[in-house]
Amino acid sequence: MNVFFCLDVKEMYLSFKFKLSLYFDTFQSLFMKITIAQLNYHIGNFEGNLKNMLGAIEQAKKEKSDLIVFSELSTCGYPPRDFLEFEDFIIQSNQCIDALAKASKDIAIAVGAPSVNPVIEGKDLHNSGYFLADGKVLQVAHKALLPTYDIFDEYRYFEPGNEFNVVEYKGKRIALTICEDIWNVGNDNPLYTVCPMDELMPQNPDFIINLSASPFSYKQADSRLHVIKANIDKYGIPMFYVNHSGSQTEVIFDGGSVVMSPDGKVFDELPYFEECIRSYELADVLKGGIHRVQPKEKIALIHDALVLGVKDYFGKLGLKKAILGLSGGIDSAVVAVIAQRALGAENVRVLLMPSQFSSDHSINDARTLAQNLNIQYDVIQIESVYDSYIGVLAPHFAGTSFNVTEENIQARVRGMLLMAMSNKFGNILLNTSNKSEASVGYGTLYGDMAGGLSVIMDLYKMEVYELAKYMNKDGEVIPVNTITKPPSAELRPDQVDSDSLPPYEILDEILFQYIEKRQGPKEIIALGYDEKLVKRILRLVNINEFKRYQTAPALRVSPKAFGMGRRMPIVGKYLS
């Protein structure tokens, strides 16, 4: 036997096998089908979330998908916050994973859930991505970059992952990443010292999947595309990025999941603010050449975000009906429109509560709006209640004169009447404070600052005006007079906001610099604003922290909202 011939044959055979395997790999690559499921989860509602996911899996199976990708912490919803500290909560999440694994017999499933850290040292949990296939857990990847800033508290609960392995499935090598894991690319001041994709690339992944829970702000959709593109530019493989859609108390998830091709073009972007399940042939995505993006107009996004925020707050709490006070001013008008669009006209009622200081046009404007919206309105005169307070307080107030105390009493009588209606009929009170007045404390605690949900507290006054105009784009809903007249609290004769505050054009800009941009007084003054005014406004923001502390959660639409994303001492002496 000719050994050389033998070797030759063997080499030929091996070479053929190698080529064959490449061919099959390519074949498989060409024909892998991937479904992304952008769903609306409910924190702690394991049964509901599981049912929702199983429905999506059924659909993906019908579409003959090989893999379905869900989002970060899909079993339990995001952010679960301190529920994560309850063992029972983790057990229930694990039971979801077991049920999903059972469903992974003809389809692989990538899904986010907490997992128990087996190492004694460090936090007890990981924020993990499970890869389920053939009825079992094939692999678990742990999130390495744990956002701990603004509204995020992940290091509070999770130990970062420090092992990086691609998932091998049907001849593909998949880089399974979780949300922030891809966000350390493409920015000048990276927040983390490691970069998970740098660790995974030596293992030659074919594509990236990213399980996300990336909350809305009016800048977020742009930032998201920017960071996904930065990853594609750097690593040259496609990405399937799957976000949550839906609102969780103050945090709104806008969906907008993205499939990006290696050419850096957006192969697809799922709709904003709704659930959506879509499937893709990997070969098509690899081919690229398609660029499909949605418009990202700030006020339109904010409008849709707030409507979803109100809808989910009520829906997920099992509530239906809202109430609010309609003053004739712009803030309550905008909130009424949002509430009507979110809950339906039949579920929104309003109170008009004039006092001796209310102008006729205010009452008329409020009435017109209620009629335009086809919502129930009632009128309650507050004077008799106000007088009864003044009556019992008279002996104690002897020798003092009308001041902010009496103004606050009016605001509080209105707040208490709304709460009484709320208690009696089960309508949840919506708060109508805006960000400008909440910033400087131009509002009455337990009065106009009362309510279960702050709908527009993350909108500066000028943005409220823009939103009102946007609402009127297809015809007058909000009376034009409400938009054009000078804003007033109407708590004393001829009062207007500009008695106490600088024009909103200036106030809003200074607040934006301080709150969103985190600029100090020196930097803001350097922009050309009056020193005395800047210092006065910054002081007002800081000394009114105690008021904001006690207000309802505010739907977050900006990159820096009051509430869980901005944590300030009340007892501090900085800029105050």
Next chain:
Amino acid sequence: MNVFFCLDVKEMYLSFKFKLSLYFDTFQSLFMKITIAQLNYHIGNFEGNLKNMLGAIEQAKKEKSDLIVFSELSTCGYPPRDFLEFEDFIIQSNQCIDALAKASKDIAIAVGAPSVNPVIEGKDLHNSGYFLADGKVLQVAHKALLPTYDIFDEYRYFEPGNEFNVVEYKGKRIALTICEDIWNVGNDNPLYTVCPMDELMPQNPDFIINLSASPFSYKQADSRLHVIKANIDKYGIPMFYVNHSGSQTEVIFDGGSVVMSPDGKVFDELPYFEECIRSYELADVLKGGIHRVQPKEKIALIHDALVLGVKDYFGKLGLKKAILGLSGGIDSAVVAVIAQRALGAENVRVLLMPSQFSSDHSINDARTLAQNLNIQYDVIQIESVYDSYIGVLAPHFAGTSFNVTEENIQARVRGMLLMAMSNKFGNILLNTSNKSEASVGYGTLYGDMAGGLSVIMDLYKMEVYELAKYMNKDGEVIPVNTITKPPSAELRPDQVDSDSLPPYEILDEILFQYIEKRQGPKEIIALGYDEKLVKRILRLVNINEFKRYQTAPALRVSPKAFGMGRRMPIVGKYLS
């Protein structure tokens, strides 16, 4: 020349020099004097904090100390929270460090402050310990273990340190650690994967200094001694542990700084809840044999903590006067006593606001208490205001019957009257809710839940009783009837708390298991409590998150208080 002789001489010389250096080292060891300064800082009050520290340095110099040790983040106060995100805030802290460095000419200074992370990757700041000597910064150590749980958010701001070097000063090798750095020792479930003292020990430190900001809970002083002893047992060198004293909004620092000898005995423990500066000869500490600890009786500690909490809340905000409603019940009685002890009788006034449902004894008990405390009290009948609400609401409430709505109106009329007095005269309203009722939502938002500071919201009802008895230990301050009668909200005829709630003995235990111990329903039922009751109570806790969200900050005295240390979703479906 005999080379051997030469070598001999050289050896003798070297040997002598070595022995001499050992002798001097020992000499210096024996005579190093260390001052620890337990001070009350004010967040963001750089000028005030610096002045306070410079005063302590003067005193230490007079006592001929070699080294003075301050606490963690002493320049800016703790916790500075999101003020840390302002560049200007860091610049002001750096200016404090410069001023302190200048003062370090005849004495070394160890002091905590934020420092800028020079590395681009990672968070922008470190939580650092500065060692200042000879007029300049000798060394900076960065905190490696960043607490991010309960009230702590340090990973939000800081990059952990990962280099460990002892400070060499006057022949001593000093292990400079910051708070949590020593807390990964002596517990079964360590939170971190590194242990700074393990890294420092190979460099043979002579002693440990720890700059702390360790907040009070009624268990903390014990835990602190436990962990310090675990370090001493493991490393065998003494420790100088310096805590803050003073309250920052809801977080109270109890002081109780510790000097521990290598024999594991407490060489000294500074007083609780006050500033204190003391100096020690290192030789004496090394010698040990002394064990000086203070009593740690739970209710006494809580009493002193709450008095300090109220005092500092007012003092640091530049306020003087408080107001509260006195119902004749135990909660408002206890708060009145705390307020009077914190602010002085002349700065506390109370309102008695009876309705038709108030019992005579309630009014009498309230009056007696006010007289015992020598505080101003006024009586306002709420019936006329209540009636005026009912009057204007009548057309809208037609066909409905008296229920919780009308009860809430009474509570809210009282809240609004207190706020009116507060607004008119500048007295800050103290909230009197306890932890039991705050847990299950047995209180009225904007009514009895109103106020600027929640004084006893971290005390279960049974603890409130204990505190009341403690207050009476030297003679009756709180009328005995207030302590012995069945608790009632008095919002309808013959109402008592036990109409709506289980006995507090049981309620408090179940709440404690759920809130402090984070036990799930299964575990609590396994302790022998009725299943239906447990599920009802846990559900009440969760569905009332929206109420707690809007209440004033609560002085924290337990290991798990409502507020910044317990972060729960409002819209969640877990145990609800």
